[in-house]
Amino acid sequence: MYRRVSIRMRKHFVSVLVLCVGMIASFSARAAADPSKGKTLFQQNCASCHNVHKKLTGPALAGVEERWVDKKLLHQWIHNSASVLASGDAYANALFNEYNKTPMTQFPALSDGDIDDILAYIGKEATAVAAGPATPAAGGATTGTAEEEGGNGLLFGIITLILAVVALILMQINSNLNKLAADKEGIATPEPVPFYKNKAYIALAILLLFIVGGYFTINGAIGLGRQKDYMPEQPIFYSHKVHAGINQINCLYCHAGAEKSKHAMIPSENICMNCHKVINEYSGPTLYTAEGKKVNGTAEIQKLYDHVGWDVTAKEYTKPGKPIEWTRIHNLPDHVYFNHSQHVVAGKQQCQTCHGAITEMDEVHQFAELSMGWCVNCHRTTKVQFADNKYYSIFEKFHEQVKNHEIDSVTVEMVGGTECQKCHY
Template structure:
């Protein structure tokens, strides 16, 4: 007996669907150039170069300010690609047809020269372009090992409020239950044959003045008042130096949602000190102009928006932009960005929250001592491929638990207070 199968009943793999999609578009899919290394070391090195120099204008698999880069070594020769990356304007000026076509296709935007990149740097960059960008999986696993739990400082105010509310509710329920029991017993006793003294006791009216003057009532009210005062005092103590939610108005309406979110500009591009020093650095107007001297902004005088005009004015007048600081630790605390970002591999969002979603930047975390200590207690050390921790891992090898920050002195007072 023959069995007919419908086309829709045939299971299609994702790779098959992708192949059909590209065939429908008339696009050929090629394997990456075999001259390009696919080693993890080359891809990692290339990613750093890409993030520092290319990510502002390029994406791997879709057009952005510039063309999509994936498969560039199949569409172009490696030598041509290197020349274009190092000095695209020289290649365009020479009349190279491919370079001129790209230049015209993308509104004649000028790509900065990268002559400082060595051949090894360029090959690592191409390795990342062809084989890299599996960052989505890394972001999805951010909640696993090495992630930071958002600890708080002491007992949160919300918990104290809940505790007090529960105590008041329990007290009221007890009073209601006691009132119901007394009412039921009184009605029952009135139906029973009692002597004259008992009848007089049951029929007596409640004297609320005596209740209010009783020791029990005074103790209960005093306890509630003391609890309320203590809660208020603790709330005020815990808010000293805490600026969570602080979002000051800045001199220029800079949108992190647009720059870090939509355009995926890495934090390190503007905050240049985050991987090399204690402070992350506030970007100068010159860093802004690296992009805005090539990007036309619609609106305002001469096609420049009023906010962008402020950057031009700061550059022309050689005056710094007076940004208002959002995150400000007390002077008695020492925090080093390079230690956390470059060595510890901590993501910016761990402390600063979803910065790529903020139209106006605000302080996301409490940044209190308790918050930092909770982080050090719960964060596992990322030791893989990091020689900085080799000896510490060897010393910790006898323990069954993962090596955490607290195990390498993360709870020592002198680490933060020196």
């Protein structure tokens, strides 16, 4: 009888373990798509033509997965839109005609996982807008963004830990039942070793601690010196959202060096005074710091006047000026060469590629990692202006392949954009 009970318990134990593994696999699949990674990829590859909520060069991307009958077809469209059009797909051809037969840029270098990450970001953004704006914290600043991004990972970790504890308890129960059945049949068996004295369990725990500790140690070492999300307090509260977003001031008006020089340059006070000789009061939407503290826009304009020595009443400079000590946010190591003009003029890169949604930021923070891996991945997917470009005339092989339709575009990587000496010399 006890043998039958033991066999049944073993079967039940195995079933529970299989269920646990299945649940872990299920949660792993759900957590596979990474919206935060997708946001970076979206800014690098999609933002110049698409917006999640409104039409630009291409359609708004909210609900894009529902508009395609097959997700694989959507992947194929992103990899090679010409092949989908050639297949006669009705929706693809209607989309092509709607946008004046402008071909969709092809991204063969993006993996299916990268595309899923982008789609996860689009879905998250669309859901956030559909749910309405978040409840503002004190002063109107919204909270919870970081928690939402890390919530799935935390939930997955907690569930995995719970399932591991359940599996451990079931293993101990199984061992005790085997001992009970053996004793009933007169079979001498040693006392089961408590789990906290079991060498196998101890070794497993040490191995897990070593793996987890090593993972966090390596990640921490990789992140040394990086400043992602760095947002220092500046001497004057300057809102890019108000200037570049609401008032549509072109980035190059203030950062003229971005298309002419290696450095984008912090604009001089004279640039600010071109407008603020006339605009001496702030009348835009209420401003808040990242901590939710209300900002007096007019008082911030007065700080500018104090630095440059401008008298509002006399409408002239009445005292010597002093420089505004802005805190630099984006800073690359000294051994890295980066040229703004090369990327803005030759590469046709948008500011948002590296700086994120700058037109929506009141206080600027570092959006991208600006790490070597981040730059290399961008070079692997970004296409150069290859056709009718004399600078690339020496690449006869690629010209021939484009002519023969063997490739449809040339990436920065293909013309040496990932070679060490391009950035380190």
